[in-house]
Amino acid sequence: MNIKSNIAEIRKSIDTVCARCGRNPDAVRLVAVSKTKPAAMINEAAAGGQTLFGESYVQDFLDKADDVTADIEWHFIGGLQSNKVKYLCGKVAMIHSVDRLSLAREINKQWQKIDQPIDILIQVNIGKEESKSGTTADEMTSLVRQVSELPMLRVRGLMTLPPWFEEPEQVRPYFRQLRELGETVEELNLPNVEMRELSMGMSHDYEVAIEEGATMIRIGTAIFGARD
Numbered sequence: 001m002n003i004k005s006n007i008a009e010i011r012k013s014i015d016t017v018c019a020r021c022g023r024n025p026d027a028v029r030l031v032a033v034s035k036t037k038p039a040a041m042i043n044e045a046a047a048g049g050q051t052l053f054g055e056s057y058v059q060d061f062l063d064k065a066d067d068v069t070a071d072i073e074w075h076f077i078g079g080l081q082s083n084k085v086k087y088l089c090g091k092v093a094m095i096h097s098v099d100r101l102s103l104a105r106e107i108n109k110q111w112q113k114i115d116q117p118i119d120i121l122i123q124v125n126i127g128k129e130e131s132k133s134g135t136t137a138d139e140m141t142s143l144v145r146q147v148s149e150l151p152m153l154r155v156r157g158l159m160t161l162p163p164w165f166e167e168p169e170q171v172r173p174y175f176r177q178l179r180e181l182g183e184t185v186e187e188l189n190l191p192n193v194e195m196r197e198l199s200m201g202m203s204h205d206y207e208v209a210i211e212e213g214a215t216m217i218r219i220g221t222a223i224f225g226a227r228d
C-alpha cells in the first residue's frame with residue numbers, strides 16, 4: 001500500500017475528469033477518509049501533500065488525533081450522536097453529516113462555548129434507504145430553514161451517501177438530484193446558508209460525482225486500502 005502514490009493517482013484522475021467536463025480541478029477538494037486507520041498512515045498521507053482528512057467515528061478520531069503531527073484540517077463525516085458533539089468542538093473544521101435539528105442545536109450550543117462559527121453540510125438520504133442516515137429530500141428544506149436560525153452554524157451545502165451500485169454510472173441520477181436540491185435551497189436566500197459545497201463521491205464512484213458537480217469527494221479505500 002503506497003499511500004502517496006495512491007493520492008497522486010487520484011489527483012491525476014481528478015484532473016482528467018475535470019478537463020473532460022470543463023471544471024476547474026481546484027474546485028474539487030479531496031477528503032482523505034482515514035477512519036479506522038492509524039495516525040502513522042495519516043502522517044504519511046500528509047507528507048504526500050494531503051491536507052484534508054475525514055473521520056467517521058468519534059472515539060477512533062480522538063484516540064489518534066493527537067498523534068497526527070502534520071498541520072491538517074479535519075472534517076467529521078459520519079453519523080453523530082448528540083452526546084458526542086462536545087468532543088469534536090474546536091477540533092473539526094466542518095461536519096458533513098447534520099441530518100436533524102436536535103443535532104444541529106447541540107453543535108450550535110457547543111460551538112457557542114468557544115464563540116466560533118462552524119461550517120456544516122446537511123446530509124440528505126437521497127435514495128431513501130432505511131439503513132442510511134440523512135434527512136429526506138422532502139424534509140430537507142424545512143431543516144435548512146430551522147438550522148439557518150442557529151447563529152453558530154454556517155450551512156455550506158449538502159452531502160449524500162447514495163445507494164451502492166456495482167456500476168458507478170447508475171449512481172449518477174442520485175448525484176444529480178443532490179445538485180438540484182442544492183440549487184433549490186440556494187434560491188431561498190436564507191441567512192447563514194450558502195450552497196457552495198456538494199460532498200459526494202467515494203472510492204468507486206467519485207469520477208461520476210465530479211461530473212455531476214461534487215466539490216468534495218470523500219475517499220478512503222482507494223487511498224488507505226480496505227478497512228477491516
Ligand SMILES: *Cc1c(COP(=O)(O)O)cnc(C)c1O
Pocket residue numbers: 033035056077078161202203204218219220221222
Ligand atoms: C467510509 C466513508 C467514505 C469512504 O468510502 P470509501 O469507499 O472507502 O472511499 C466516504 N464517506 C463516508 C460518509 C464514509 O463513511
